[in-house]
Amino acid sequence: MATSFLSIEQLTQRYPDGKGGDFTVFENASFGVEKGEFVCILGHSGCGKSTIMNILAGLAEPTSGVVKMDGMAVSGPSLDRGVVFQNYSLLPWLSALRNVTFGVAARFPDWSKKQVVAHSTAFLAKVGLTGDAIHRKPSQLSGGMRQRVSIARAFANEPKLLLLDEPFGALDALTRGTIQDELIKVWSGTDQTVFMITHDIDEAILLADRILLMTNGPMARVAESVEITIPRPRNRTTIVEHPNYYAIRNHLVQFLGQRSADGSSTPPSEGMHRPTTVRIDKADASEPEDPEPAPLLRAVEG
Amino acid sequence: MGALSENKKAALLSILILVVGCLIWEMSIPAQKAAGELTEYELLTGGGQPKAGVPPPSQVIGKAWEQLSDPFYDAGPNDKGIGIQIGYSIYRVLTGYFLAALIAIPLGFLIGMSAVAYKALNPFIQVLRPISPLAWMPLALFIIQDSEASAIFVIFICSIWPMLINTAFGVAGVREDWVNVARTHELGALRTAFTVILPAAAPTIVTGMRISIGIAWLVIVAAEMLVGGTGIGYYVWNEWNNLDLTSVIFSILMIGVVGMLLDSMFSLLQRAVAYAE
Numbered sequence: 001m002a003t004s005f006l007s008i009e010q011l012t013q014r015y016p017d018g019k020g021g022d023f024t025v026f027e028n029a030s031f032g033v034e035k036g037e038f039v040c041i042l043g044h045s046g047c048g049k050s051t052i053m054n055i056l057a058g059l060a061e062p063t064s065g066v067v068k069m070d071g072m073a074v075s076g077p078s079l080d081r082g083v084v085f086q087n088y089s090l091l092p093w094l095s096a097l098r099n100v101t102f103g104v105a106a107r108f109p110d111w112s113k114k115q116v117v118a119h120s121t122a123f124l125a126k127v128g129l130t131g132d133a134i135h136r137k138p139s140q141l142s143g144g145m146r147q148r149v150s151i152a153r154a155f156a157n158e159p160k161l162l163l164l165d166e167p168f169g170a171l172d173a174l175t176r177g178t179i180q181d182e183l184i185k186v187w188s189g190t191d192q193t194v195f196m197i198t199h200d201i202d203e204a205i206l207l208a209d210r211i212l213l214m215t216n217g218p219m220a221r222v223a224e225s226v227e228i229t230i231p232r233p234r235n236r237t238t239i240v241e242h243p244n245y246y247a248i249r250n251h252l253v254q255f256l257g258q259r260s261a262d263g264s265s266t267p268p269s270e271g272m273h274r275p276t277t278v279r280i281d282k283a284d285a286s287e288p289e290d291p292e293p294a295p296l297l298r299a300v301e302g
Numbered sequence: 303m304g305a306l307s308e309n310k311k312a313a314l315l316s317i318l319i320l321v322v323g324c325l326i327w328e329m330s331i332p333a334q335k336a337a338g339e340l341t342e343y344e345l346l347t348g349g350g351q352p353k354a355g356v357p358p359p360s361q362v363i364g365k366a367w368e369q370l371s372d373p374f375y376d377a378g379p380n381d382k383g384i385g386i387q388i389g390y391s392i393y394r395v396l397t398g399y400f401l402a403a404l405i406a407i408p409l410g411f412l413i414g415m416s417a418v419a420y421k422a423l424n425p426f427i428q429v430l431r432p433i434s435p436l437a438w439m440p441l442a443l444f445i446i447q448d449s450e451a452s453a454i455f456v457i458f459i460c461s462i463w464p465m466l467i468n469t470a471f472g473v474a475g476v477r478e479d480w481v482n483v484a485r486t487h488e489l490g491a492l493r494t495a496f497t498v499i500l501p502a503a504a505p506t507i508v509t510g511m512r513i514s515i516g517i518a519w520l521v522i523v524a525a526e527m528l529v530g531g532t533g534i535g536y537y538v539w540n541e542w543n544n545l546d547l548t549s550v551i552f553s554i555l556m557i558g559v560v561g562m563l564l565d566s567m568f569s570l571l572q573r574a575v576a577y578a579e
Contacts, residue, residue: 059482077485089479093501093577102497106487139578157487 004032005193006056006161011065013051025051026220029065031212031275033161038187038194040204041222042252043214044260049197053165056195057083069161079107082159086166088146090138096149097134100124100156107157123156124149127182144175148182155186162187164196168203177236180206188232201252205245206234211252212275215260222275223260226251229281243282251280324359331358357548365548366555380540382532384553388560390532394450394525395518395564398457402514406462407507410469411495414503420470427466435460435521439528449529456525461514468510472503504575512568519561534560 010028017023025048033039043049054060056067058077067074069081090099100120108116124134127148138146147167154162167183168176180203187194198204204211205228213224230242239245306314332355373385413420435456442452476499484494526535534557541549 057482057486059485077482077488079486079488081486083482083486085479085482087479089483091480091483091498091501092579093504093575103487106489137577 005035005037005070006033006195007068008032008052008056009066009068011052011055011067012063013048013055014063024219025217026214026222029220029222031222031225033193033195035193036191038196038207038209039212040196040198040208040210041212041214042198042201042204042256043220044216044256047214047217047220047260049214050165053083053163053195053197056161057081057163059083079157080160082154082157082162084147084150084154084162084164084167086169088138088143088150090146090149090153092138095135095137096129096141096145097121097124099138099149100153103153103157120152120156123152123186126155126186127152127179142175144171144179147171147179151179151183151186155190155192158190158192160193162192162194164194166197166199169199176203180236183207184233201249201256204252205230205248206236206239213252213255213260215262224255224278225275226278226280229279244280247280247282251278328358328360331356355547357551361548362551362555365552369549369552379531382537384534384537384556387532387534387537387553388556391522391526391534392560394453394533395457395515395522398454399461399515399518401454402458402462403465403511406465406510407469410466410507410510411473411499413466413470414473414475415499420474427463431463431467433459435517436524436528439525449531453522453525453529453533457518457522460521461518464513464517465507465510468513469503469507472506472510473499475506476502501575501577505572505577508568508572508575512565512572515564515568516561519557519564523557 008029008031010030012027012029013025014022015025029048029052041049041052051060055062056074058074058081074081090096091102094102097117097120100123101116104116104120105111108119111119121134124130129145129148129152133141133145138149141149147170151167154164168179171179184207196204196207208228211226211228212222213226215221215223226248228248229244230239230248369384373383375381375383376386413423438456438459439452442455443449446452446455480498480502481494484498489497522533523535523538526533527539530536530539534553538550538553538557541547541553
């Protein structure tokens with residue numbers, strides 16, 4: 001695991017609880033992400049997903065532990081790590097195009113203005129934004145279009161690691177589906193590593209190579225790493241027919257509904273806490289674990 | 303009438319109000335009796351002399367025509383055209399105002415970006431801000447020893463506060479997300495300040511500038527009444543001493559018109575930097 005492209009080692013985050021003590025959000029979280037991998041992290045609110053994301057982005061400092069990317073410890077934000085924020089974070093006084101060129105010009109300072117514009121326009125086109133729309137201000141765009149601009153801005157910078165903080169959280173289901181497809185389209189053309197926070201189990205199964213499951217906070221842990229054994233390209237309408245789909249989904253639902261609350265009260269033992277790898281593959285007869293059936297449509301609290 | 307747009311209706315109504323107002327004003331001023339109608343007693347007590355009174359609008363319009371057709375004449379220290387007087391006032395206002403902006407905006411930036419600087423400077427700002435700018439006049443006259451520069455200083459001191467406070471407020475209120483965007487793009491402090499914080503805070507800063515120019519124009523009239531010599535404030539006071547109320551009313555109107563023009567310039571600027579979230 002030491003050879004992982006992105007290696008999170010014994011990350012701990014504590015805040016003063018205002019009563020002289022400490023409040024531990026998560027402790028000794030350790031996991032790795034391979035190059036080119038698409039990893040989603042699932043967990044209930046308050047388990048510290050966003051904190052992990054901010055630490056990866058370099059916007060926050062952990063209490064202890066290190067994040068290494070390509071063998072180098074991460075400190076402070078960098079253009080190598082692009083972030084798509086949940087609330088888009090577009091600069092409202094710039095047009096969609098200028099929001100993207102803003103990033104591209106920072107990433108490639110040697111490029112001519114024409115080069116920057118051409119590159120940015122190409123990436124906006126990849127997420128389906130062309131013509132007049134790219135010259136509009138964010139306030140004149142719909143929520144879905146804004147998030148597209150935000151995704152284009154992150155991808156146009158060609159970062160080594162892309163961090164997505166619940167990018168579809170504020171979108172309606174239909175728009176969400178379209179942009180998920182666009183995200184996969186843009187991503188599959190690159191060897192970029194993606195780390196994404198989501199609350200949506202189906203979204204995670206559709207997009208991810210691997211899903212990290214977090215137990216509830218405080219003292220949250222990254223408990224399991226579930227491989228998604230469904231071949232790409234995946235399609236939202238046919239993916240449900242794959243024999244592994246409901247097996248994986250049930251496993252996830254069961255974890256979030258039940259097991260995420262267990263064990264969070266017991267303090268984690270000393271040392272590294274690698275998540276247990278879980279591989280569910282119906283096609284593979286040697287798979288011993290068959291999760292007990294859980295209610296299929298169980299709502300997962302956001 | 304239904305075919306007229308809202309703006310046209312409003313314009314027509316404005317003209318109507320103006321005409322009716324002027325007519326009422328014109329009629330409410332008692333006409334002076336001709337000398338022939340006066341009794342002998344009235345003549346003996348000086349009733350035949352032209353009386354000083356509030357002039358009717360027709361006289362004010364006549365005065366305006368006379369002044370505006372030759373605004374830049376200069377017939378000695380006490381008799382200069384309205385254009386020259388207003389020019390002096392605008393020069394003083396703009397000099398003091400831009401000196402204030404030069405200090406207030408960078409300082410406001412600093413205060414807005416640093417919580418420590420804000421807390422350290424806040425007590426001084428809170429004490430200095432409510433001081434009437436004219437209260438500085440004696441001190442300014444003593445220290446600077448020049449009435450012209452003192453007037454500029456008074457403008458400086460009155461226009462600095464709204465700009466300082468609004469800049470600090472605007473900069474401190476820039477959304478964390480936008481600053482994070484700058485951070486994840488590895489922008490340096492200076493580039494962050496100019497490409498993210500300045501445009502984000504610009505509407506608040508320009509609002510402060512607009513408030514300041516309004517206050518500066520209010521204060522210059524009073525300051526010039528004190529320091530004298532030139533300027534629209536001096537002109538008003540001088541015409542009062544001449545008991546020329548027609549000129550007084552005319553110059554009051556001119557103060558309003560110039561103030562409106564200054565304000566509308568900043569309103570244009572405000573529109574240019576505004577953005578919708």
